[in-house]
Amino acid sequence: MMTICPPEDDAAAPPEAFSALKWRRDGRPRGLLGWIAAQGMPLVNRRENRALVEWLAPAPGDAILEIGFGPGVTARALARRTPNGLVAGVDHSAVMLRRALRRNLAAVAEGRMLLCHGSPERLPFRDGMFDAAVAVNVFHFFAAPAAACREIGRVLRPGGRLAFATRGPRAGRGYDIAKARHARARQSLAEAGFTELDTAIVTARGPHDVIIISGRRR
Numbered sequence: 099m100m101t102i103c104p105p106e107d108d109a110a111a112p113p114e115a116f117s118a119l120k121w122r123r124d125g126r127p128r129g130l131l132g133w134i135a136a137q138g139m140p141l142v143n144r145r146e147n148r149a150l151v152e153w154l155a156p157a158p159g160d161a162i163l164e165i166g167f168g169p170g171v172t173a174r175a176l177a178r179r180t181p182n183g184l185v186a187g188v189d190h191s192a193v194m195l196r197r198a199l200r201r202n203l204a205a206v207a208e209g210r211m212l213l214c215h216g217s218p219e220r221l222p223f224r225d226g227m228f229d230a231a232v233a234v235n236v237f238h239f240f241a242a243p244a245a246a247c248r249e250i251g252r253v254l255r256p257g258g259r260l261a262f263a264t265r266g267p268r269a270g271r272g273y274d275i276a277k278a279r280h281a282r283a284r285q286s287l288a289e290a291g292f293t294e295l296d297t298a299i300v301t302a303r304g305p306h307d308v309i310i311i312s313g314r315r316r
């Protein structure tokens with residue numbers, strides 16, 4: 099059986115001409131530019147996606163939640179590593195939901211993946227059902243990061259990990275912006291009651307490393 103949480107009515111979407119501007123503000127790819135972004139993201143974000151899955155090293159039976167799955171690359175890699183488990187995700191972009199579903203049709207059809215239109219502030223999952231939750235290149239879009247971490251914590255089992263992977267430029271203005279974002283992620287995890295906070299730096303080829311900020315649910 100195929101289970102899909104459909105996008106809400108897109109009537110509130112802005113006219114196409116304004117979509118790019120609004121997207122920069124709210125992090126919701128839409129329209130033609132959103133579609134183009136969905137094609138490019140697997141390549142552009144490959145280091146963060148790969149590093150996160152390696153770092154998490156899920157067990158075959160794990161249930162994992164991904165926030166902001168975008169075109170569904172990490173979700174696919176996680177599903178391959180959890181043949182007896184579940185990968186679920188929420189993303190607030192209808193364009194990305196469609197792309198991720200297409201990329202993961204087999205896992206969705208087998209009932210091993212559940213992709214939903216939604217946001218981390220209100221998750222359509224029951225308490226304690228996930229072993230881990232992840233978000234790649236997404237945290238800085240959260241409007242209320244501590245509240246989002248609290249809600250993600252609700253659906254994690256005690257001891258479950260929440261990890262945010264982002265780019266870590268090594269110098270320049272990008273370094274300062276990233277540093278502030280990483281500090282905010284750690285603070286939000288702490289405010290939401292996560293323990294064992296950790297910042298891992300995964301050295302990557304190219305101009306930036308991958309930073310993984312994580313915590314454990316009590």
Ligand SMILES: C[S@@+](CC[C@H](N)C(=O)[O-])C[C@H]1O[C@@H](n2cnc3c(N)ncnc32)[C@H](O)[C@@H]1O
Nearest residue numbers: 125143166167168189190191194217234235239
């Ligand atoms: C920069 S893309 C990253 C996609 C993917 N994780 C990757 O690294 O390739 C950010 C994604 O997060 C989603 N997103 C941003 N803020 C969100 C929010 N508050 N709730 C749900 N999804 C969100 C966007 O729709 C987009 O698909």
